[in-house]
Amino acid sequence: MLAPERRTRVDVIAAVVIVVVVLVGASVIWFRSDARGTTSVVADVPLTAPASALSVPESFSEIWRADDTGTGAPTTVGGAVVVSADDAVTGLDPATGSPSWSYTRDRALCSVVGAWDAAVAVFRDGRGCGQVTELDGSTGAREDQRTNDADDPVRLSFDGTYVTELGATRLELWRSDLVRTLEYGRVDAPVNPRSQPRTGCDLVSSASASTRLAVLERCPGEEGLRLTSMNPAPKDNTVPDVYGSTILADVPAEAATARVLAVVGDRLAVYLPPAGSEVARVALFDGSANFVSAQAVTADVTTPSTDTLASDIVRTGSVVSWWTGTDTVGFTQSDLSQRWVLAGTLGAGAVMAGQLLVPVPGGIAVVDPENGVASRTIAVDRGEYTGPVALSVLGTSVFERRGAETVALG
Secondary structure, three states: OOOOOOOOHHHHHHHHHHHHHHHHHHHHHHHHOOHHHEEEEOOOOOOOOOOOOOOOOOOOOEEEEEEOOOOOOOEEEOOEEEEEOOOEEEEEOOOOOOEEEEEEEOOOEEEEEEEOOEEEEEEEEOOEEEEEEEEEOOOOOEEEEEEOOOOOOOEEEEOOOOEEEEOOOEEEEEOOOOOEEEEEEOOOOOOOOOOOOOOOOEEEEEEEOOOOEEEEEEOOOOOEEEEEEEOOOOOOOOOOOEEEEEEEEEEEOOOOOOEEEEEEOOEEEEEEOOOOOOOOEEEEEOOOOOEEEEEEOOOOOOOOHHHOOHHHEEEEOOEEEEEOOOOEEEEEOOOOOEEEEEOOOOOOOEEEOOEEEEEEOOEEEEEOOOOOOEEEEEEOOOOOOOOOEEEEEEOOEEEEEEOOEEEEEO
16 A cells, blocks of 8 residues: 655745745736736716707806816716826716716826717727727726737827727728728838838828728828728728828828818718919718718818817818818718808817707807807806816806816706
């Protein structure tokens, strides 16, 4: 009969060494992990979105204000007003301005956009603005996450289906689970060499819809800007499915204010600044980037394309509203023909109870989106602030972004 096995001193020492190695390894992983540098505070009670306004109030007064380093219109998702700081995203109760949830990283925050009832936040790492987290708007709970190569800085936009991350040399589209549907432009380590149609181009502007992505770019050796139309979700996300591409020979490559305004169905609307004998125009292209028509633009366009944001474009019913940097212009959504111009505005506005609320000096104009006529102006005291104002609406409240602050009016 075999003698029972007994632990020797060597066995004990070996076991201790293994335990120590495992603990040290786990400590190193924890010390270097993203989780160690993340603080997530979820809401005790989920926020709920208030009912939509049935009419525009007769007056507004300030309810609260909060520091906000974000850009564009204040982000309102899942019943929260989302504000940004250098390294944090916070969901505020719209009624009181008190924090309901927060998400803080040991990395700098690049940008935030509201999409799918969530706040999509992008943080900076060694590869650019490529660490992405989706936060439930009502609770702040983490949902999907991703990391990718990216430029720095980037602009985020949401078209109702996809979020676009646009940088100077690279663009990505993500669906609601943050899975990438398309990469376009610079690719540092391509899975399929020469999968991109061009290299070395600077991306100027983009706009998307569920069936089309339009990109305006500046490519080496080309005298004019290039407009490219493609599938936002090709079979292979690393290989763009290009429907068509056109060089805009009458638009100098150095044009500062040219931009894609909107994608409506299979039509692409592009602002073309004046060049030579040409006047400023909004040109319409088909889904293959072929020229269809153009109309003169009477509004003064002052905002460089690199500074434009999704909040410069607002859709309300049958009208698309565009803030040019000085004026607000209304276009028919079906064919993007110009309907009206409201001069001397501070932003594109936001929709409440079927009316377009447009920020103007000294207040908010209540505008009929069909004809651009302001029925009245609601006084708003902005103190010494005179810069651009981007609006969001939640229930019967209006939220104004003024520089580095978000101000609640109700």
